[in-house]
Amino acid sequence: MKDLVRMRTSLKEEIERILNEQIKMEAHSSAIYLAMAAWCDRNGFDFSAGYFYKQSNEERNHMLKLFNYVSDMGGHAISPEITNVPQEFNGFRDVFELALQQEIAVSNSINRIVGTARQLNDFATDQFMQWFVKEQIEEEYVARRAIELFDVIGEEGVGRYMIDKAIPKISYGDVEAQ
């Protein structure tokens, strides 16, 4: 008897399900960053707005990378429905704290996928997800550094203006640029 399931896809059902959940999570992150960009624009933090627009694009690219993988492996990639995107934030620092929390949640989720892939002997997915593991090191660093700037520069006086200007210059592994 032919193995019709395996002929269709090399992805196990559980892996396909968690990858689709990750697709949704990345799309949600992209939407949240877009809302953060708009909030920064509305409140005069022009440089930070640019940073969040860039982050939003990155998250969408992550989503597409996962989406293409699921499709390429013969799986059913589901275009996600995005709801519950916060549009208002309590303050400048609060935006960045939420961004860090979002990145931590993404890292945890990626770690769970790698763990499941290894449990199910899905080495292709394990290998594929390693790119995301590395990417999250950078994403978390940048988000954490942004919050650090609030402490280092301080929000008083022209502090917020200076922080706003410094945000787009944060880059992982290049201390000179900061």
Next chain:
Amino acid sequence: MSNTHQLTELFANTKGTTYQCDTTNRIIIQFGETRVSLRITDFLTFKKRVDSVDIHTMIFNTDDAYDVEVIDAPRTGHLFVLSLCDLIALRDLLAGTRFVLDLNTLLNERIYSTLVF
């Protein structure tokens, strides 16, 4: 469907039987008087649709609208109109079928993985 197609029975319960056709690579669902032939991707989509019905709402909601559930079998032009009992029986049939398909994958992995001809 031609009788020359070789059908392998996958699973059966009181309401129906499922088969795999290795000639057309399709899953055939015989449920009551209804017979549909689905590609494997459509079978999995159909199973998800059947599994996603909220059975508790059907049981506890007294509105007539909840007496039956209408589910489209992908790319067959056929609609399944299911009572609560039908739905439970169909769910059981599809779950059993999925189990046998997964078991077949496992057997292929373990037994036939070295034979490629």
